[in-house]
Amino acid sequence: MTTVQEIIRRVREESGLDVDSATPLYRRLQIGLRKALEQGAIGSEEALPPERQLAHELGVSRVTVRKAIRKLVDEGLLVQQRGAGTFAAARIEQPLSKLTGFTEDMSTRGLSPGVEWLDRSLGTAMPEEALALNLSPGAKVSRLYRLRLANGKPMCIEQATLPQDVLPDPTVVESSLYAVLETLGRRPVRALQRLRAQLLDMEHARLLQVEPGTACLHIERRSFLPEGRPIELVRSHYRGDSYDFVAELRL
Numbered sequence: 001m002t003t004v005q006e007i008i009r010r011v012r013e014e015s016g017l018d019v020d021s022a023t024p025l026y027r028r029l030q031i032g033l034r035k036a037l038e039q040g041a042i043g044s045e046e047a048l049p050p051e052r053q054l055a056h057e058l059g060v061s062r063v064t065v066r067k068a069i070r071k072l073v074d075e076g077l078l079v080q081q082r083g084a085g086t087f088a089a090a091r092i093e094q095p096l097s098k099l100t101g102f103t104e105d106m107s108t109r110g111l112s113p114g115v116e117w118l119d120r121s122l123g124t125a126m127p128e129e130a131l132a133l134n135l136s137p138g139a140k141v142s143r144l145y146r147l148r149l150a151n152g153k154p155m156c157i158e159q160a161t162l163p164q165d166v167l168p169d170p171t172v173v174e175s176s177l178y179a180v181l182e183t184l185g186r187r188p189v190r191a192l193q194r195l196r197a198q199l200l201d202m203e204h205a206r207l208l209q210v211e212p213g214t215a216c217l218h219i220e221r222r223s224f225l226p227e228g229r230p231i232e233l234v235r236s237h238y239r240g241d242s243y244d245f246v247a248e249l250r251l
């Protein structure tokens with residue numbers, strides 16, 4: 001937990017409020033607060049110093065503070081609770097060692113999972129999909145393209161490809177793919193994931209409701225049945241400000 005003075009010092013440093021600049025003060029404060037949040041100077045679910053104190057110590061008006069905060073609430077980085085104050089939005093901690101699905105992950109956290117379908121279709125495997133899923137060129141595949149939400153907030157975009165003999169009809173997936181695979185007796189038991197940082201393009205940024213060029217976490221997952229057959233290739237873009245992937249390491 002950072003002290004109020006330390007938070008204010010970091011925000012002042014990152015905002016460049018004393019520098020001559022054509023950028024409006026609220027915008028500079030918004031950038032400074034965002035950086036303090038991204039760098040962890042204001043931790044997950046930690047309270048922001050009161051508006052009045054921020055305005056006083058940073059030498060700006062309360063209107064400026066309020067405007068910067070409102071912008072960050074719109075970005076999903078801050079949440080306001082009536083009568084209690086403003087807090088850094090909670091980050092989701094996702095262990096990297098358990099093979100679970102999004103619906104299950106959100107439900108165990110008491111969050112309500114949501115989905116916005118962008119596409120559910122049948123098609124022909126592209127070369128990299130055929131390679132990842134051990135299919136012959138031209139094999140039929142089911143594709144699922146969706147925006148996933150937690151309590152209505154966009155969390156990630158997922159593009160999944162499965163062999164058609166594993167998932168014959170993609171439209172049967174309403175909310176959880178893993179629940180459907182379970183009923184088909186084809187739930188994966190193992191997966192390989194590759195994570196890397198990426199900058200969001202216009203389309204993905206729009207869907208995730210962040211500025212284009214914002215950093216995200218790109219994850220590629222290949223999941224396998226008990227006998228070793230790869231049955232799922234998923235490429236996801238996670239909002240960088242909402243997720244922590246946590247791995248336990250042992251000697």
Ligand code: 16G
Nearest residue numbers: 101102103176177178179219221234
């Ligand atoms: C997770 C998986 C994704 C899987 C989905 C199933 C990662 C990076 N991705 O989002 O591969 O298809 O869960 O979730 O964890 P569902 O059962 O809710 O459709």
